Amino acid sequence: MVDIIVAACEASVRTALHRQLQASGLSAALEVDIPAALAPAVAELREPLLLSGVHWPETAPYLESAIGCGIAAALLLEEESLEVAHPAFRRGAAVLLPWPTTGARLAYALEAIAHGLRIVPDAARPQQPTTIPTAPPLSLRPPRSILSSRERALLELVAAGLGNKAIARSLGLSINTVKYHLASIFAKLDARTRAEAVSAAARRGELLL
Numbered sequence: 009m010v011d012i013i014v015a016a017c018e019a020s021v022r023t024a025l026h027r028q029l030q031a032s033g034l035s036a037a038l039e040v041d042i043p044a045a046l047a048p049a050v051a052e053l054r055e056p057l058l059l060s061g062v063h064w065p066e067t068a069p070y071l072e073s074a075i076g077c078g079i080a081a082a083l084l085l086e087e088e089s090l091e092v093a094h095p096a097f098r099r100g101a102a103v104l105l106p107w108p109t110t111g112a113r114l115a116y117a118l119e120a121i122a123h124g125l126r127i128v129p130d131a132a133r134p135q136q137p138t139t140i141p142t143a144p145p146l147s148l149r150p151p152r153s154i155l156s157s158r159e160r161a162l163l164e165l166v167a168a169g170l171g172n173k174a175i176a177r178s179l180g181l182s183i184n185t186v187k188y189h190l191a192s193i194f195a196k197l198d199a200r201t202r203a204e205a206v207s208a209a210a211r212r213g214e215l216l217l
């Protein structure tokens with residue numbers, strides 16, 4: 009389990025970040041209001057991770073401080089375009105997500121960090137972290153797809169937090185058919201839970217978070 013540090017200058021932003029974590033079933037270990045406070049905070053935690061938002065210029069000093077401390081940083085940014093070419097990702101952010109985001113998406117993204125992955129929405133596939141990139145990282149694709157198009161569509165709804173009934177309505181399937189596809193997905197990805205299935209699919213590049 010990682011120890012999440014909420015970081016933002018404004019108290020209202022820190023409060024909003026705490027709410028995003030609560031929607032994910034998570035909580036922060038500490039919060040900091042200036043970048044200089046991050047290093048002392050990191051020293052108190054075993055597995056620290058930085059979570060910050062809302063705008064890139066304001067979050068840049070926190071990202072730089074996190075990189076200087078050797079910890080991963082997840083940024084929730086209120087911008088129209090978040091992709092591998094974004095300066096935050098190029099400077100080493102582990103995760104870029106839109107502000108606000110869904111609780112399920114944030115939870116899966118933070119879990120991906122724990123597995124050494126990097127994530128941006130829609131544009132990039134998860135990949136192994138490196139030193140601060142000087143060029144946009146390349147998207148990774150699996151050597152072959154093990155999920156059918158129906159299974160990927162279903163798993164996207166699982167990642168969005170939908171239950172079996174809602175998935176069935178959305179895809180025009182019966183509950184039993186949804187359960188059948190889920191069982192197939194779990195078997196193919198060697199997963200026991202929905203979270204494990206989403207994480208495994210993200211690692212393979214078969215699912216965009």
